[in-house]
Amino acid sequence: MELISTLPELMEWGFRGPALSRRRAIRLKLAAVLGFLALWSLVSGVVVVAKLFNPIFLPGPWMIADALWTLAVKGQLWGHVAATLQRVAIGFSTGAALAIVLGLLAGHVRLVRNILEPVVELLRPIPPLAMLPLFLVWVGIGEGSKVGFITYATFFPTFLTTVHAVRRLDPLLVRAAQSLGARPSQLFVRVILPAALPDILVGIRLGVALSFFVIVISEFIGAEQGLGFLINDGRSFFLVPQMLGAAVLLGLLGYGGNALVRLVERRVLRWQYL
Amino acid sequence: MTPKIRIVGVSKAFGGAAAALAGVDLDVAEHELLCLLGPSGCGKSTLLNIVAGFLAPTTGRVLVDEHPVDGPGADRGVVFQEYVLFPWLTVAGNVEFGLKLKGTAADERRRTVARYLDLVGLSAHAGKFPTQLSGGMKQRVAIARALANDPAIILMDEPFGALDAQTREVLQDELSRIQRLEHKTVIFVTHSIREAVYLADRVVVMTSAPGRIKQVFDITLPEVRDRFAPEFTHYESEITRVVKEEVAKTIDGHGRQGPSVHE
Numbered sequence: 307m308e309l310i311s312t313l314p315e316l317m318e319w320g321f322r323g324p325a326l327s328r329r330r331a332i333r334l335k336l337a338a339v340l341g342f343l344a345l346w347s348l349v350s351g352v353v354v355v356a357k358l359f360n361p362i363f364l365p366g367p368w369m370i371a372d373a374l375w376t377l378a379v380k381g382q383l384w385g386h387v388a389a390t391l392q393r394v395a396i397g398f399s400t401g402a403a404l405a406i407v408l409g410l411l412a413g414h415v416r417l418v419r420n421i422l423e424p425v426v427e428l429l430r431p432i433p434p435l436a437m438l439p440l441f442l443v444w445v446g447i448g449e450g451s452k453v454g455f456i457t458y459a460t461f462f463p464t465f466l467t468t469v470h471a472v473r474r475l476d477p478l479l480v481r482a483a484q485s486l487g488a489r490p491s492q493l494f495v496r497v498i499l500p501a502a503l504p505d506i507l508v509g510i511r512l513g514v515a516l517s518f519f520v521i522v523i524s525e526f527i528g529a530e531q532g533l534g535f536l537i538n539d540g541r542s543f544f545l546v547p548q549m550l551g552a553a554v555l556l557g558l559l560g561y562g563g564n565a566l567v568r569l570v571e572r573r574v575l576r577w578q579y580l
Numbered sequence: 581m582t583p584k585i586r587i588v589g590v591s592k593a594f595g596g597a598a599a600a601l602a603g604v605d606l607d608v609a610e611h612e613l614l615c616l617l618g619p620s621g622c623g624k625s626t627l628l629n630i631v632a633g634f635l636a637p638t639t640g641r642v643l644v645d646e647h648p649v650d651g652p653g654a655d656r657g658v659v660f661q662e663y664v665l666f667p668w669l670t671v672a673g674n675v676e677f678g679l680k681l682k683g684t685a686a687d688e689r690r691r692t693v694a695r696y697l698d699l700v701g702l703s704a705h706a707g708k709f710p711t712q713l714s715g716g717m718k719q720r721v722a723i724a725r726a727l728a729n730d731p732a733i734i735l736m737d738e739p740f741g742a743l744d745a746q747t748r749e750v751l752q753d754e755l756s757r758i759q760r761l762e763h764k765t766v767i768f769v770t771h772s773i774r775e776a777v778y779l780a781d782r783v784v785v786m787t788s789a790p791g792r793i794k795q796v797f798d799i800t801l802p803e804v805r806d807r808f809a810p811e812f813t814h815y816e817s818e819i820t821r822v823v824k825e826e827v828a829k830t831i832d833g834h835g836r837q838g839p840s841v842h843e
Contacts, residue, residue, distance in 0.1 A: 476664070478660060478662060478664045479664060479666065481632075481634055481652065481658065481660075481664070482658065482660065482664040482666075483666075483677070483681075484633075484634075484651075484652035484653075485632055485633075485652045485653070485654070485656060485657060485658040485735075486654060486657070486677055486678035486681060486725070486726075486729050487653065487654030487678055487681045487682060487729065488681055489681075492681055496677075496680075496681070497666070500666070500668045501668070503668070575668075576709075577667055577668050577669075577709040577710075577711065580709055580711055580712055
């Protein structure tokens with residue numbers, strides 16, 4: 307658990323090398339992205355010029371931009387993005403809400419923990435993707451199975467971090483609040499919840515990442531819309547730029563989702579970023 | 581006058597271990613500042629936790645205004661050695677905590693917070709978070725938080741134990757000044773004899789495990805005390821002699837170095 311809470315920071319800031327100013331760091335990151343695009347363009351350009359293999363296998367970034375632009379002009383792109391976003395939003399928020407409520411209860415009430423934890427521990431090691439066909443059998447090929455599947459997959463990380471957060475609560479904080487007159491319900495709202503919030507937000511961030519991970523696969527099967535559908539559709543009709551374009555969009559959406567949670571974190575956990 | 585706090589035949593044993601407290605009887609008068617003094621492991625913090633309602637005694641009971649204690653409550657404020665501020669709240673938010681629980685109106689809350697932050701000299705730091713404060717400042721916030729809730733009793737568990745010597749004396753001065761204004765009933769746990777003589781109306785020396793009351797000293801020094809006055813040092817050496825007997829006993833009894841006592 308310790309690893310989970312520190313890993314994003316490590317990946318973001320690193321721990322070796324000289325400290326860079328904010329502006330220099332941003333410029334460096336931007337240069338890295340541009341450098342990657344340049345390298346990609348160069349390789350696919352060489353393929354075209356030297357006729358190494360059919361250039362359709364490795365379209366350059368411009369071809370992907372072109373494919374996305376064409377879809378956008380035809381008015382189809384937004385529908386796909388919206389479908390994916392809607393499934394993620396509904397599925398994830400349901401999963402996170404369930405996980406936080408049950409996690410707080412399980413962390414706080416021993417009886418609930420003893421009932422929930424064994425069940426969760428049994429289900430958790432099963433890769434969520436293994437359960438997808440089951441969801442299709444149960445709920446059918448509609449929206450229900452996709453949203454439900456995201457709910458299922460994102461429940462686990464948020465539930466576990468929430469339970470953990472409540473259980474490692476400093477008992478002295480509870481004593482301090484009690485001797486200031488806190489009743490059990492006040493204790494829950496004013497001490498347990500705010501103390502658990504940092505870990506809960508880590509769980510939420512893991513959940514967001516996971517929901518973009520699983521939505522694609524559930525959109526491979528029996529969907530008429532969504533970025534996962536675009537990828538699968540591109541495979542059927544050999545539209546490699548469309549496949550890569552949808553993948554790039556998924557990456558951007560996932561990045562945006564993570565940035566959004568981090569923004570909320572910085573707001574809500576102002577005291578941790580001093 | 582009936583005592584504010586009555587501790588009647590309180591003993592405490594944890595699990596199958598030897599008793600931590602054995603038959604403690606102690607009355608604390610209203611507005612009295614009483615210091616519990618003894619080597620570490622003598623059960624003085626255990627006794628404080630029982631009065632606070634965090635622990636139940638194995639036998640005996642604690643009465644506050646003749647009502648038995650059966651859990652923590654707002655009538656007994658607690659100041660911990662580890663400060664235990666709510667890290668997600670500002671200094672003002674921490675001081676305000678108890679008032680919010682009670683549903684005090686916002687403008688009255690603001691006045692009370694301002695008053696107690698002023699009392700501990702932290703008015704300029706109201707908007708800071710605990711991580712931005714030094715240990716001494718944190719403990720001032722914790723004292724203001726306890727006082728703002730206006731409890732009749734304040735229980736302090738080695739509150740200055742984690743502070744450096746200089747800060748420690750400054751906070752002793754402040755507590756002594758605050759007590760002259762607020763007149764709370766205070767039980768103050770410490771293992772510093774100097775601190776006890778400086779602050780207490782009465783010093784209760786406890787025996788090493790199992791904790792019992794060994795001797796009680798009435799400190800008849802003026803309210804504002806001088807750490808270098810001959811009477812002060814007289815109390816200090818008197819109490820040191822009694823405490824040393826206890827420390828010696830643990831060394832003889834167990835054939836190893838007993839817990840140390842600061843002098």
